Amino acid sequence: MTESQYYQKLKSIVSPYLPEDVSVDQIQADSHFIRELNINSANLVDIVLDVEDEFDIVLENEDMEAMQTVRDAMAIIERKRSV
């Protein structure tokens, strides 16, 4: 899977959780989930579950803590999938 494919998939996972004042276009590779996309920390829990389902991986607590930006998420997903 290319980086662009990861990005597109992540974008579609994240977009339903965006608050109404944040548009889908604002989801960039460097976007910080909580600080920039205004996703509340409770919904980040749901994003992690959706990522697990989509990519058929299991994310541990330390993975979740490291997942601050979209780029972090892509890196973690790729690492998990290559194991």
Next chain:
Amino acid sequence: MGKRVVITGMGVCAPNAVGLEQFKSALSSGRNGIHFQQELQDLNFGCQIAGKPDINKVELNKYFNSVQLKSEPGSGLVYGVIAGTDAWKDAGLEIKNDSEPDWETGVIFGTGLLGVDRFRESVLQIDQGQVRRLGSTAVVHTMASGISAYLGGILGCGNQVTTNSSACTTGTEGILIAWERIRQGSAQRMLVGSTSDSGPYIWGGFDALRILPRAYNDNPGKASRPMSATATGFVPGSGAGALVLESLESARNRGARIYAEVLGGTVNSGGQRQGGSMTAPNPFAVQRCIQHSLEVAGIEAREIDAINGHLTATSKDAEEIMNWSIALGLRAKEFPYINSFKSTIGHCLAAAGSIESVGAVLQLKEGQVFGNVNCHDLDPAIEDIIHRSRVPENTIPVSPEIIAKASFGFGDVNACVIFKKISEEI
């Protein structure tokens, strides 16, 4: 003397209608909301019929944002948010998202058990060692106060936001808690209501108690028979009702339409003594509750034009009529008109008191007493106490001025509230 309290908005999500206008015509024409439920048959229920609001045509994205909808809120949460939001809008109130909370407005929205389907899913996940997979909404979808929390957040309420729970008395009790709070000046306005989930996990325990009718699975419209000689149990229901209570002062200041005044009422308990038990009411407590409600409201028994009873369609209906008759000191033709909406909506449990109060207040607005369905064969034990004409089978245009509403619940708890028509000019 505290502040006078009035009703300025209402909303309802009932088995026979969703929305105030539809509910009014459903009650007025006796439209049935009780239907066969395949899932109950599949699960070997004795009673396979129930009352369930039809929300298929409701645009849920008008009530919930997309994140909330994605989490699939349970039926009770959905019914409660529909009824509560509708009541708010019906009262002419706005939803402001960019301001501080409305410190003078609170929410009391009761329930019995919220999100039971979600709770079941969570239990199954936990038992499989998958607690990490529960997701972010497992708590807020299953905490009893989830419904008041959702409404408080959607509407931006800054006064008390809470959930009461007293079985089938819940909705009527909530009105009295809110009335008291406004009367004493602790809030100007309270959104009050109650909700109850649909489904086998809510209704199963009642089926096991064998207090639901089993002989009407192929004839659901005839199953709920309050006050009938052939009543064989209550039909389980679900849904939500909501009312905006407000100080008369506040309502006048903003030029709000006023449905009725809440004159007051009483909640009490029979202590499970003197014939009362976990599941049956102490008759002396019921009578005290009614009598004290009249005192609090400052009215005489003869001023009551109509009663909306608890009347669930069990053998206890005649006892309830006897309690009303003794408490009011009225018999035969002197007795007020009495009805039960449960004949068309079933017993909506925690939501019963609020849905039925909405209906009772609609009677004041419409100048009607809505008819009773399925009691053509009035229980002779009831006819020994009150005249047949007091139990109208069709809706009658008698312009009631004062209506008493009561609910009685498991745990031997009672609530009675008195509503009075109010002219908008005063």
